[in-house]
Amino acid sequence: xxxxxxxxxxxxxxxxxxxxxxxxxxxxxxxxxxxxxxxxxxxxxxxxxxxxxxxxxxxxxxxxxxxxxxxxxxxxxxxxxxxxxxxxxxxxxxxxxxxxxxxxxxxxxxxxxxxxxxxxxxxxxxxxxxxxxxxxxxxxxxxxxxxxxxxxxxxxxxxxxxxxxxxxxxxxxxxxxxxxxxxxxxxxxxxxxxxxxxxxxxxxxxxxxxxxxxxxxxxxxxxxxxxxxxxxxxxxxxxxxxxxxxxxxxxxxxxxxxxxxxxxxxxxxxxxxxxxxxxxxxxxxxxxxxxxxxxxxxxxxxxxxxxxxxxxxxxxxxxxxxxxxxxxxxxxxxxxxxxxxxxxxxxxxxxxxxxxxxxxxxxxxxxxxxxxxxxxxxxxxxxxxxxxxxxxxxxxxxxxxxxxxxxxxxxxxxxxxxxxxxxxxxxxxxxxxxxxxxxxxxxxxxxxxxxxxxxxxxxxxxxxxxxxxxxxxxxxxxxxxxxxxxxxxxxxxxxxxxxxxxxxxxxxxxxxxxxxxxxxxxxxxxxxxxxxxxxxxxxxxxxxxxxxxxxxxxxxxxxxxxxxxxxxxxxxxxxxxxxxxxxxxxxxxxxxxxxxxxxxxxxxxxxxxxxxxxxxxxxxxxxxxxxxxxxxxxxxxxxxxxxxxxxxxxxxxxxxxxxxxxxxxxxxxxxxxxxxxxxxxxxxxxxxxxxxxxxxxxxxxxxxxxxxxxxxxxxxxxxxxxxxxxxxxxxxxxxxxxxxxxxxxxxxxxxxxxxxxxxxxxxxxxxxxxxxxxxxxxxxxxxxxxxxxxxxxxxxxxxxxxxxxxxxxxxxxxxxxxxxxxxxxxxxxxxxxxxxxxxxxxxxxxxxxxxxxxxxxxxxxxxxxxxx
Numbered sequence: 001x002x003x004x005x006x007x008x009x010x011x012x013x014x015x016x017x018x019x020x021x022x023x024x025x026x027x028x029x030x031x032x033x034x035x036x037x038x039x040x041x042x043x044x045x046x047x048x049x050x051x052x053x054x055x056x057x058x059x060x061x062x063x064x065x066x067x068x069x070x071x072x073x074x075x076x077x078x079x080x081x082x083x084x085x086x087x088x089x090x091x092x093x094x095x096x097x098x099x100x101x102x103x104x105x106x107x108x109x110x111x112x113x114x115x116x117x118x119x120x121x122x123x124x125x126x127x128x129x130x131x132x133x134x135x136x137x138x139x140x141x142x143x144x145x146x147x148x149x150x151x152x153x154x155x156x157x158x159x160x161x162x163x164x165x166x167x168x169x170x171x172x173x174x175x176x177x178x179x180x181x182x183x184x185x186x187x188x189x190x191x192x193x194x195x196x197x198x199x200x201x202x203x204x205x206x207x208x209x210x211x212x213x214x215x216x217x218x219x220x221x222x223x224x225x226x227x228x229x230x231x232x233x234x235x236x237x238x239x240x241x242x243x244x245x246x247x248x249x250x251x252x253x254x255x256x257x258x259x260x261x262x263x264x265x266x267x268x269x270x271x272x273x274x275x276x277x278x279x280x281x282x283x284x285x286x287x288x289x290x291x292x293x294x295x296x297x298x299x300x301x302x303x304x305x306x307x308x309x310x311x312x313x314x315x316x317x318x319x320x321x322x323x324x325x326x327x328x329x330x331x332x333x334x335x336x337x338x339x340x341x342x343x344x345x346x347x348x349x350x351x352x353x354x355x356x357x358x359x360x361x362x363x364x365x366x367x368x369x370x371x372x373x374x375x376x377x378x379x380x381x382x383x384x385x386x387x388x389x390x391x392x393x394x395x396x397x398x399x400x401x402x403x404x405x406x407x408x409x410x411x412x413x414x415x416x417x418x419x420x421x422x423x424x425x426x427x428x429x430x431x432x433x434x435x436x437x438x439x440x441x442x443x444x445x446x447x448x449x450x451x452x453x454x455x456x457x458x459x460x461x462x463x464x465x466x467x468x469x470x471x472x473x474x475x476x477x478x479x480x481x482x483x484x485x486x487x488x489x490x491x492x493x494x495x496x497x498x499x500x501x502x503x504x505x506x507x508x509x510x511x512x513x514x515x516x517x518x519x520x521x522x523x524x525x526x527x528x529x530x531x532x533x534x535x536x537x538x539x540x541x542x543x544x545x546x547x548x549x550x551x552x553x554x555x556x557x558x559x560x561x562x563x564x565x566x567x568x569x570x571x572x573x574x575x576x577x578x579x580x581x582x583x584x585x586x587x588x589x590x591x592x593x594x595x596x597x598x599x600x601x602x603x604x605x606x607x608x609x610x611x612x613x614x615x616x617x618x619x620x621x622x623x624x625x626x627x628x629x630x631x632x633x634x635x636x637x638x639x640x641x642x643x644x645x646x647x648x649x650x651x652x653x654x655x656x657x658x659x660x661x662x663x664x665x666x667x668x669x670x671x672x673x674x675x676x677x678x679x680x681x682x683x684x685x686x687x688x689x690x691x692x693x694x695x696x697x698x699x700x701x702x703x704x705x706x707x708x709x710x711x712x713x714x715x716x717x718x719x720x721x722x723x724x725x726x727x728x729x730x731x732x733x734x735x736x737x738x739x740x741x742x743x744x745x746x747x748x749x750x751x752x753x754x755x756x757x758x759x760x761x762x763x764x765x766x767x768x769x770x771x772x773x774x775x776x777x778x779x780x781x782x783x784x785x786x787x788x789x790x791x792x793x794x795x796x797x798x799x800x801x802x803x804x805x806x807x808x809x810x811x812x813x814x815x816x817x818x819x820x821x822x823x824x825x826x827x828x829x830x831x832x833x834x835x836x837x838x839x840x841x842x843x844x845x846x847x848x849x850x851x852x853x854x855x856x857x858x859x860x861x862x863x864x865x866x867x868x
Contacts, residue, residue, distance in 0.1 A: 003055050006079040010097045017090045021082020023054040031111035034125055035086045036065070040181055041100035048075065048152070050110055050123070055080040059150060065130060066154045075136060075152040089174060091185060101185040103174050106130050111708065122155075126708070126823060128175045128371075173350055176357050179206075180350065206354040208335035213342035213400065219292050219334055223252050224403035225269055226296075226331075228393055228411040234377030235394050235410065241346065241372040242380045245391040245411060246328050247308040248300035249523055251278070253285050253327070255293040262286045266299075268523040277317060281327050284366045288355055294334035295352065296401075297327050297370070307389055307834075310500070311460075311591065314519040318462065329356065330370035333401055341401040348401070385414035385841030387824055388834030414837035415502055418442075418512070419521050420452055421529050422497045423480045425471050427489035432584050434464030435471065438499060438517065439490065441481050442531035448482040450531050452510065455501050456584050457597035458517030464592075467520075470497065498524045504604060504836070506532075514600045516833065517592065575599040578669040587626045587677065588810040593832060598804065599672045601832045606665040608839060609802035612815075613668070616681040617648060617659040617689060619797045624675030627806045631677070635659065641674050648686040652795075661686050677806040680797035683753070688746060692753050693854070695742040696798040697761070698733075698788035702781045709771060711821060713785050714738050717764055718818070724760075724861045727853040729846075730818060731801060732827050734811035737785075739798060741815075743854040750794035756857055757789035759865040801847075804832060814838070817846045 003023050013020045032051030039047055039060075046064040049056035059075040066073050089104040108127030116122075119138040125131060133155035138147060173180055183206075208214050234242065250269040255262055264285040266275045275282050278299055285295070301312035301324065308328075316322050332352035333341055340348055353369050373380045374397065381392050391413035399408040424439035437456035441449045459467070474493040484492075503515040510531075573583035573596045583596035602609065623631040637647065637660050645667050649656040662668050662679075671679070683692035697717060701710055714730060717740055721728045731739040748756070758774075764787055765772045773784045791798045799805065799813045811828040812835050830838060 003053070003080050004082055007081055010079065012096065016092050016096045018088060018092065019082055019084035021084040023082075031109060031123070033083065033086050034106075034108055034110040034127065035104065036106040036127070036130065037088075038103040038105040038181065039098070039100060040102075040185075041092075041098055046105065047078075049081055049085065050121075051083060051086075052116075054083070056083060056085055059136070059152070061152055065134065065152060067130075067132075069154050069156040071154050073152045075150040077148045077150060087176075089176060089184065101181050103179070103181055103184055104176050105174065107175055113712070124708075131823065173353070179354055183350070206335070206351045208338035208340060208351065211338070211340060211343045211347055211351060213344065214338040214340055215342060216337060217339045219254070219256060219294060222271060223254065223267065223294055223333065224271075225250060225252060226401050226403055226409055227405040228395075228409035229405055229407055231410045231412055234381040234392060234412045236377055238375040239396060239398070240377055240394045241349075241374045241397045242377050243330060243370050243372045243393045243395070244384060244389060245393050245413070246298040246300045246370075247310040247390045248298045248313050248328075249274075251297060251299050251327065252333075253293075253295040253297065253329075255285060255288060255290060255295070257291045262288070262291070270523055270525055272523070278322055278325065278327075280323050281325065281366060285327065290336050290355065292334065292336060293332070293355065295329050296331035296333060297329040300326055300328055302326060307387070310519050315460075315462070318466065325366075327367045328370050329367060331401065343400070344398040345395055345401070346397045381412050381414075382841050382843075385837050386820065388414075388830050388838050390414060390417075390837075414841060416505065417500060417502050417518070418452075418532065419498050419500050419524055419529055421449065421495040421526055422471070422493060422499050423449060423451070423495045424490055424492045425468070426454070426456075426487070426491070428464075429582070429584060432464070432582075432586070433461070434459075434468035436489075436584055439481075439485065440499060440501065440512070440515075441495070442529045443527070444482075444531050449480050449495060450510070451481040451483060451485055452531065453507075453512035453515065454485075455499070455512065455515040455517050457515075457592060457594040458501075459586070459592035461586070461589055463517070496526050498522075498526060498529055502833070514597075514604065516597060573599075575603055576664075576666045576669045578666050578673060580669075580673050585626065587623065587675075588808075589626060589628055590808050591810055591831070591833060593810050595672060595675075598677075598810075598832070599669045601804070601836075602668045602672065603665060604836055605802055605839060606668075608845075609668070609800070610662070610665070612801040613662050613679060613681060613803075615661055615663065615685045615687070616800075617650060617661055617684075617686060618682075619680040620660070620671065620676045621678035621680070621806050622675045623677045623806050627677060627808075631806050641671070645670050646686075648689070650689055677804055679800040679803040681800045682795075682797055683792060684746075684750075690749055690794075691746045692748065692750060692792070693744050693746045695744060695753060695757055696791045697728075697740040697742070697757065698737060698786075698791055698798065699740070700737040700786040700788060702784055702786075703736075704783055705771075705785055707823070707826065710738060710785065710827075711823075713768075713772060713787075714740060714821070716768075717760075717787075720760065720764060724864055726855055726861070727849075729850055729853075730816055730821050732814045732816060732825065732829055733799060734803075734805035734813045734828055734830070735807065736827050738821075738827060739813075741798075743850050745854045745856040748857040750792075753857065754789070754793045756862050756865070757792040759862060761787045761789040763865050802835075815845075815847045820846070 004021060008020060011018060035049040035056060037047040039045055046061045047058055048061055049058045058078045058081050060078050061073055061075045063073050086107060089102060091101050092099045106127045106129040108125060110123050110125050113122040113124055113133060121136040124133050135153045135155055137151045139149045139151060252267045254265045254267060264282040265273060266278050266282060268274050300308040301316050303309045303312060316325060329352060332348045332355060335351065356367060356369055377394055384392050391411060394410050396408045402408060420440040420442050422438050423441050426436040428434060428436045437454040439454050441451045444450045471493050474496065476492050476494055479492045480495045498521040500518040500521050501512065501515040502518055503512045505513045507513050573580045580595055580599055583594060585595045587593055587595055587598055620634045621631055622634055623629060636657055641660065646661050646663050647658045648661055650659050683694045683696065699710065699714055718728050721742060726742050728740040728742045731741055733739055761774045765774050771784055772787055773781055774787050790796060801813055801815050803813055805811045810832045812830045812832060814830045814835065
């Protein structure tokens with residue numbers, strides 16, 4: 001029997017909307033499309049479909065997939081379906097086979113974890129709702145039902161994406177139209193009957209008149225947005241839904257038909273028409289299948305790791321390169337002559353998903369629907385901060401849309417940010433162009449402009465040049481602040497420009513601490529800018545609040561945040577008692593990170609980095625003029641490095657040679673003063689340099705290796721090491737790859753450690769030669785992951801945890817938990833601008849068990865190493 005014969009035999013395609021389909025070209029054993037349908041026939045159930053051999057191999061799962069590791073669910077194998085079924089959603093007539101409502105509940109891609117067999121399939125799903133590992137196993141014995149009965153088993157994985165117990169507990173709406181089962185059944189837009197005609201190929205716009213609370217009225221000419229109130233904690237309970245807070249410009253898209261054309265106007269938060277600024281977005285929105293609509297959303301620019309970046313957005317607007325910008329739509333306020341502001345939020349969001357799906361929008365293109373999570377607000381917030389994101393927006397799921405600021409929408413931020421007026425600027429020092437710092441403030445309750453401190457970092461060369469030109473045009477003779485700061489080289493300006501800054505806390509005297517410039521807010525009016533009522537330090541935003549353990553004998557130097565009372569000379573700054581010359585020298589031009597900002601970064605994370613760095617010999621990457629200028633690798637200290645930084649003599653082939661090592665925060669800041677951008681450590685400590693206490697396996701992918709393959713490879717290496725009795729801990733490198741770090745009890749010498757690491761790497765290569773190589777030659781590494789074991793030789797080093805890298809964007813090497821190492825993670829996920837958010841969100845050190853996991857390296861282990 002041909003693959004689809006049974007499927008076609010059961011259906012009358014003159015009556016059913018299901019596609020007849022055909023067998024497609026097979027993608028081989030590498031996985032492909034997966035679909036989960038929710039099917040209300042005689043009994044409600046889920047259908048799991050996996051693309052295999054040119055069809056969708058299908059199983060009916062009565063209770064739906066479990067998301068609880070180890071849980072087993074019955075899965076009854078049914079006839080193969082055509083690949084076109086992956087687009088199907090609608091209603092099958094009751095007197096037809098499978099009659100009832102069908103929702104396209106989830107869709108994405110699957111890949112095998114092991115080579116499939118006739119009786120077992122181990123696989124991973126990456127969908128909108130389901131992400132992680134499962135196994136399908138054919139049952140035998142009395143319950144086998146002639147081989148049709150299988151068990152669907154949820155496996156433990158590190159994605160951390162699904163925290164419900166059952167699929168039925170997740171968002172109950174279609175992934176392509178946003179409709180519920182009831183809405184699909186009542187719309188009946190995909191039913192065929194004997195008298196009917198073919199269902200539309202695309203979902204149509206929802207009928208706004210049938211939505212609860214909709215009212216027939218005209219489209220407002222000057223719509224006002226609903227705003228969120230800032231709170232300290234995410235709300236609890238299923239009455240709330242939660243969205244990622246995007247870092248962009250709030251935009252209302254007003255669509256209205258003029259003659260035969262639908263035109264879109266893009267309006268900023270303060271009512272300015274910004275259609276011309278986002279000229280490439282307007283025609284895309286005009287494709288929506290409606291005569292009139294009002295959509296609420298945010299225009300954002302995405303970084304490579306998938307997070308939104310206000311800096312990238314500002315640069316795109318400044319340079320006129322807006323083609324890559326995305327409109328994240330999250331609300332629908334008006335549609336087809338009906339005002340929807342009284343419609344409950346969840347219904348509005350479903351209608352929005354249906355509207356965008358009708359124009360083939362809403363996925364990964366220029367206009368996208370914003371996903372949400374119902375309930376579990378605190379966990380959602382913690383996850384967002386752990387990924388270094390800005391924060392979340394929480395909204396009452398049944399509330400109407402109310403313009404202005406209220407309590408139905410609240411925002412919780414992972415870091416402290418403030419919008420303040422620019423009241424002046426200072427002259428630059430050293431080789432810096434433009435200006436040195438911006439002087440900032442906000443209005444108090446009496447209407448006086450109160451000084452809030454200055455910001456001197458976060459400016460790219462373009463910022464310094466262009467903003468300085470605008471400031472010079474605004475210069476005035478007198479200070480606009482009620483109490484002006486003193487100092488030479490200060491220029492006052494009319495306070496009409498609004499700057500957004502990120503900072504760590506307010507000082508006791510009401511000034512910003514460690515501020516960094518994020519950009520100008522052209523969507524805010526100057527008179528709206530107020531000083532915050534409370535300027536106390538939030539425990540949530542103090543970096544380093546986790547429970548990291550210090551190694552015995554490690555000194556933190558001065559407590560985090562404490563400053564020496566010695567005053568620096570003119571043109572200098574001081575951190576942890578170390579004087580910094582040229583503190584405003586830009587080391588990372590893309591982010592405008594200065595020498596002072598880098599020193600303050602290490603000051604903020606001192607208790608996190610020192611346990612991994614202290615008392616280990618160092619090799620350094622120095623870029624004295626910044627990362628874009630000359631950089632060089634340095635093993636031995638010279639006159640440019642602080643003389644009071646600790647040194648240890650290590651025997652080399654031509655005699656003893658000095659190496660630096662750090663003991664305190666002051667030692668690290670001294671290295672920053674010398675232009676050090678990367679800190680590389682030995683696998684041993686200075687008290688016994690010949691016996692390593694860690695192993696490092698470096699997984700370095702070729703450019704064409706997908707991230708999913710990196711995750712697979714690193715997990716398999718973890719499992720191999722675990723079989724040998726060794727626990728490993730993952731670390732992002734700030735580059736392309738990942739490190740696996742293995743804690744050891746001191747005992748083996750360098751040659752033994754290297755021999756063991758080599759044997760493990762070769763065994764791993766032998767098991768997967770198609771994807772793993774230990775050959776350093778780049779010509780031999782195409783399509784493969786280079787497994788580098790050479791970092792375990794005497795004198796070899798690896799980047800230190802929490803060290804910056806001399807790469808674009810100031811990325812950082814960061815220890816992570818295994819359950820964080822999923823699709824949302826990347827090797828360069830964290831940089832010095834978002835790492836503090838992550839650390840503030842952590843409940844404990846990701847490597848809290850590192851020291852407890854130390855094991856001796858034995859000859860028995862070496863004997864057991866070999867291909868599986």
